[in-house]
Every structure is written in C-alpha cells, then in structure tokens.
Amino acid sequence: MTTLTTLDGGTVGLGPELDALARDLTGTLVRAGDAEYDDARALWNAVTERRPAAIVRCATTEDVRRCVLLAAEHRLLVAVRAGGHNVAGTAGVDGGLVIDLGRMRDVVVDPVARTARVAGGARLGDLDAATQQHGLATPAGVFSDTGIGGLGLTGGIGWLRRRYGLTCDNIVGATLVTADGTVHEVDEHSDPALLRGLRGGGGNLGVVTELVLRLHPVGPEVYVGFVIHRADRALEVLRTFRDWTADLPDEVSAMAVLGAAPEDDAVPAELAGQPCVIVLACSTDLDRGPELLAPVRDLPDPAADLSGVMPYVELQQIFDADYPTGMRYYWRSLHLPQLSEEALRRAVDQMHRRPSALSTIDLWHLGGAMSRTAAPETVYGDRSAPFLVGIEANWTDAADDDANVRWARACAADLDDLSTGREYLNFPGFQEGGQGTLRAAHGEEAYEHLRALKRRLDPHNLFRLHQNVAP
Known part of the structure; x- marks a missing residue:
C-alpha cells in the first residue's frame, strides 16, 4: 500500500490501483523505497527537493492518460515533469504523484x-x-x-x-x-x-x-560576440550597450551580464572569478556580424574578447557548465522600460552585494520579432518593454540559502520602482507572488x-x- 496526498491535503492509500497501473504502462512506476527512487525524484534545483509518493516515468501519451485518470479518480496531488528545470520546483511534489515525461524525447x-x-x-x-x-x-x-x-x-x-x-x-x-x-x-x-x-x-x-x-x-554557424570587461568599467560598458541596442536590427539578440569572469585560457588568470561585465550577442547574419557587433567590441581595453564564428549548437551550450543539476538556484525577473542611469547604477551596486560569485544580474535586450506578435495570438502578455532583468542567485551550500534568496529579493525590490511591474514567468522565484504576479504578467x-x-x-x-x- 502506498499513501498519497490528495488535493484537499488529506491522504489516500493505493495498492492494487498502482499495481494495475504499473502492469498497463509502457513506461515504469517508481515508488518511495525503490532502488531508483532518489534518481527519479531529483530535480535540477537542489533547493526545491521533493519526496513524491510515486513517480511514473511515462513512455507514451497513453501512459500519461492512464496517470491522469488515476489522479482524477482519487483526487491526487499531481505534478508534471518535462525537463525538471523549473526554478520553483513545480516538477516535483511532496507525497503526491509525478507524471514524468523525461523518457519521451523524440x-x-x-x-x-x-x-x-x-x-x-x-x-x-x-x-x-x-x-x-x-x-x-x-x-x-x-x-x-x-x-x-x-x-x-x-x-x-x-x-x-x-x-x-x-x-x-x-x-x-x-x-x-x-x-x-x-x-x-x-x-x-x-x-x-x-x-x-x-x-x-x-x-x-x-x-x-x-x-x-x-x-x-x-546556421549552421552564427556570429557571436563575447567581450569581458573588468568591473570598474561596468557603467561605461553598460552605457555603450544601452546606446548600441537602441537601433539594432532584428538579426542581433544581445545581453549584458554582471557577474564573475569565467576561467578560460583567453581570460587573464587574475581576473577569473572576479566581478566583471560581459556583453554577449548573437548575429544570425554571419556576413554582417562583425560590423553589427563592432560598437561593443571596439570599447578600449577589454579583459578578453572571445568573439567569432561559432556553430549554433555550440552557442546553445555555452552556459551549460554554469548550471549543473544539483546546484542551488533562486531566480527573479523584472521588465524595464529603459536602461536609465539609475537602473544601471543600482544593478552594478547589487552585483557587488551578491553573496555568491556564481550569481549574476542579466540585462536582456528584447524587442524585434518578439515585440510584434499580436496579443490575441498568445497569452504571454505585454511585450513592449525593451529590457528584461534576470536576477540569478546561484550557489552550492545549503547553509547559504537564506543569504542568497535575500539578496535576489533585495535586488528585485531595489529595481522594482523602475520596472513595468511584470515578471517573466520562467524566472518566478518560488511563485510567492501568486495570482497578482500572474495577472500582471499575462x-x-x-x-x-x-x-x-x-x-x-x-x-x-x-x-x-x-x-x-x-x-
């Protein structure tokens, strides 16, 4: 008999019902106590550890349908897992049933x-x-x-x-x-x-x-800008970034990252891990890439310039090593109507306050095609803001949870009066904003x-x- 949590906070014991489900599945049923349980329940964000009562590793849509019918019949608390990377940990649930799509990857x-x-x-x-x-x-x-x-x-x-x-x-x-x-x-x-x-x-x-x-x-290749400057140049670099993005063609998507310099042969050893500002950009126009990215590449005295032609699939993997499974994460976001001097100053100040060198403040330049989609076609919400601030608290030690979450929340609060009041729902904190956040976002x-x-x-x-x- 397996005890599962229900939608009303009670419990229900299911034994024969889960056995029957397991027999009918193309995939597999994992219960607490099974050898593979800890692997099956693990989420990307270690802060959001969950202990579900049962996990179904589905292989087909029919597997999913059977799980849903069981959950509905017994009013089970149910989570759905695709990649398991939601920062708020919604792909897991304590005591409930997880419908895991992770084996359906065609x-x-x-x-x-x-x-x-x-x-x-x-x-x-x-x-x-x-x-x-x-x-x-x-x-x-x-x-x-x-x-x-x-x-x-x-x-x-x-x-x-x-x-x-x-x-x-x-x-x-x-x-x-x-x-x-x-x-x-x-x-x-x-x-x-x-x-x-x-x-x-x-x-x-x-x-x-x-x-x-x-x-x-x-592709298969794109032109990538990747320029690193020391932290004492941050405001100068961010002003250039702001001015440069004002009239960029749609072929270029760019962001500026306030964080730590990476370890790389092209980065001075004494700078690795130290505060810096990084300008990253992708131009799908391979021929014009160097010309389009010249204004941010021509700033004097960069600590490193790793720009050049790169396969698109490699660009898509450029951050992979920075976000391993099992690290600890808390991410927030705000949309800005402009990169004002005050917004830049506050962002740089918050960079120096972060308790973890792994944390970043990311300034995403928006606009272009994503701003032209007509509202009735999606429920994504207002697209008029030209910038998104991603506040990423990333750290390794559970003892530092409170300090890092406090920093990210303080950073969001510091920038809030300069924002549109909307968050990006893939960077939702722990969803503590509730319906107010959802109404504003949509x-x-x-x-x-x-x-x-x-x-x-x-x-x-x-x-x-x-x-x-x-x-």
Whole structure:
C-alpha cells in the first residue's frame, strides 16, 4: 500500500490501483523505497527537493492518460515533469504523484513544412541536434538541458528572440491530455482558443505530450560576440550597450551580464572569478556580424574578447557548465522600460552585494520579432518593454540559502520602482507572488482567457502546481 496526498491535503492509500497501473504502462512506476527512487525524484534545483509518493516515468501519451485518470479518480496531488528545470520546483511534489515525461524525447523534423514534432520530455539539445541537420531552428532558451515543454509553454527567451520571436510564438500544434483523460490534438484550426492558451499559459491546462514547432533557417554557424570587461568599467560598458541596442536590427539578440569572469585560457588568470561585465550577442547574419557587433567590441581595453564564428549548437551550450543539476538556484525577473542611469547604477551596486560569485544580474535586450506578435495570438502578455532583468542567485551550500534568496529579493525590490511591474514567468522565484504576479504578467484579458479555458478543461483544478490560473 502506498499513501498519497490528495488535493484537499488529506491522504489516500493505493495498492492494487498502482499495481494495475504499473502492469498497463509502457513506461515504469517508481515508488518511495525503490532502488531508483532518489534518481527519479531529483530535480535540477537542489533547493526545491521533493519526496513524491510515486513517480511514473511515462513512455507514451497513453501512459500519461492512464496517470491522469488515476489522479482524477482519487483526487491526487499531481505534478508534471518535462525537463525538471523549473526554478520553483513545480516538477516535483511532496507525497503526491509525478507524471514524468523525461523518457519521451523524440524530435521528428519535416524540413519541407519547416516544422518539428517534439515529444514532451525533449530538451533543447535534442531539438537543436535534430533541426540543425537541416539548417533549421526554433527560438528556445540558452541552456541545452532545459526541457522544451516547460520553457516553451511559459515563454521561451533565447538567442533568436528578436529574429523569430519566443518559443511560445512558434507553437503551431500540440497533443494535450486534459483532466478528464481526453487526448486533444490542438492546432490553429481545431481549437484556436486552446492553442492560444498553450502559447504562454504554462502547464496549467493539462499534460502536453507533444508540441509542433515552427522552424526557421538558422546556421549552421552564427556570429557571436563575447567581450569581458573588468568591473570598474561596468557603467561605461553598460552605457555603450544601452546606446548600441537602441537601433539594432532584428538579426542581433544581445545581453549584458554582471557577474564573475569565467576561467578560460583567453581570460587573464587574475581576473577569473572576479566581478566583471560581459556583453554577449548573437548575429544570425554571419556576413554582417562583425560590423553589427563592432560598437561593443571596439570599447578600449577589454579583459578578453572571445568573439567569432561559432556553430549554433555550440552557442546553445555555452552556459551549460554554469548550471549543473544539483546546484542551488533562486531566480527573479523584472521588465524595464529603459536602461536609465539609475537602473544601471543600482544593478552594478547589487552585483557587488551578491553573496555568491556564481550569481549574476542579466540585462536582456528584447524587442524585434518578439515585440510584434499580436496579443490575441498568445497569452504571454505585454511585450513592449525593451529590457528584461534576470536576477540569478546561484550557489552550492545549503547553509547559504537564506543569504542568497535575500539578496535576489533585495535586488528585485531595489529595481522594482523602475520596472513595468511584470515578471517573466520562467524566472518566478518560488511563485510567492501568486495570482497578482500572474495577472500582471499575462494582462487582464489574457488572464481571463486562461480562466475560461481552465473552467472548460480542468474545473476541479487538478493541475495546480505550475503557474496556476485557478478556475
């Protein structure tokens, strides 16, 4: 007999029911006490450790459907795991059931239609490897082990954002298992209202076992800017970054990172691990890349310049070593209407206050294609802000949890009065902002659209652990 937590906070014992589920699965059922349990329950963010009662490692959409029916029948507290990289730890649940899509990683590319059918547990690296064989890509994140499902359903800001939009903008179809066990094949013709809700609405409406993504010609090589300056030059560099981004063409997506200099043969040994500012940029126009990135590369006396031509798949992996599974993370975000002198000064000041050298303050330049998507097509929310501040507290020792979370929250509070009041829902802290954060992020009309979909598809709020817009 296995005891599971229910939606109302009670418990229910399931023995024969789980045994029957295990017999019918193509995948496998893992229970607390099984040899593989600790591996199966582990999440990317060690701060968000969870101990579910049962984990189903699904192999098919039918596996998922059976899990959903069991959860609905017994009103089980259920989490859905794609890549398991949500910073808030929503891919796990204490005492409940985890529907794990991690073994469903197939990517099938149609190079003629320029689409990819992507299984619910696929990672960015799986997607890039398959699409780049055809010189194609879809906008995604900047860390190749991220699950494409969780990232894309909630937004998806990456190196192609200004050229081709967000990941969610490029979702043209999906397979969705809803709370009553129905399998929906969703596209622009079958259910456009539901497709809109999946474009930026998070994992709130059911379990997405497959996405169909629009692809674009990219690569195989791009031009990458990667320039490092010492921290005492930070304000000068950030002013140049601000002025340079004012009229950038869509082919260039850029960010400035306030953090620590990496260990690299091209970086002076005495600077490695010390505070610095790094300007990173991707130009999909390979020929014009050096010209387009010249203003930030021509600043005098850089500590290191690692710019040059790079395969797109390598660019997608450039941050992989910085975000290992099992490290500790707490991330927040704010949108800024401008990089004012005051915003730059506060950001630099907060860089020097961070308790961990692994932490960063990232200034993402937005705009371009992602700002031109018409609001009725997605529920992502307002796209008018030209900059996103990503506040990343990253550290290794559990004893330092409080200090690092306090720093990230203080940084967000320090910049809040300069912001639009919106957060990026893939950098949600521990979701402590609740419905107020969701309303602000989506906007009132999109938020009500999601509520209406929730009432239709999940009226009892079975799927409530992600960014939950309740019915």
